[in-house]
Amino acid sequence: MSQPKLTSLFRIQTLLMLHPKHSKSGYDLAKELEQLTGKKPSSGKIYPFLHELKDTGYIIEKETGDSGGRSKFEYFLTEKGVELKEELAERMANLLQIRLDQKLDKCHHCGVKLYDSIVEGKDKSGSPVVFCCKHCQAAYFDK
Numbered sequence: 001m002s003q004p005k006l007t008s009l010f011r012i013q014t015l016l017m018l019h020p021k022h023s024k025s026g027y028d029l030a031k032e033l034e035q036l037t038g039k040k041p042s043s044g045k046i047y048p049f050l051h052e053l054k055d056t057g058y059i060i061e062k063e064t065g066d067s068g069g070r071s072k073f074e075y076f077l078t079e080k081g082v083e084l085k086e087e088l089a090e091r092m093a094n095l096l097q098i099r100l101d102q103k104l105d106k107c108h109h110c111g112v113k114l115y116d117s118i119v120e121g122k123d124k125s126g127s128p129v130v131f132c133c134k135h136c137q138a139a140y141f142d143k
């Protein structure tokens with residue numbers, strides 16, 4: 001096994017939550033995932049993935065004492081894990097950027113993407129459209 005399969009959002013989110021300096025337990029990760037998604041992943045889902053990451057060299061397991069007779073483990077990213085996380089974060093950011101671009105309105109006159117300032121107006125047939133600024137709105141009607 002060279003690289004863990006990152007085929008689900010659960011796996012991607014879990015990996016993005018891991019850190020090279022601050023170790024986290026499976027329980028910490030489950031709690032964070034619950035806060036993020038509103039759904040607590042089962043330990044039958046978390047631990048097999050953590051073991052997969054460990055076996056492929058992306059995280060290190062550290063024993064941090066025991067709770068009630070059971071060994072407690074925490075996990076942190078290796079250098080290889082950090083690289084994968086950065087690659088993944090980049091990929092996610094690109095995906096979000098694409099989604100964002102698709103959702104953004106464009107100025108009806110100049111075509112610039114509208115991130116915040118929007119002038120609402122109507123086109124020549126009276127349908128609602130948006131402009132980036134008053135000047136574009138005026139220029140559109142001047143034509």
Ligand SMILES: [Zn+2]
Nearest residue numbers: 107110132136
């Ligand atoms: Zn414009």
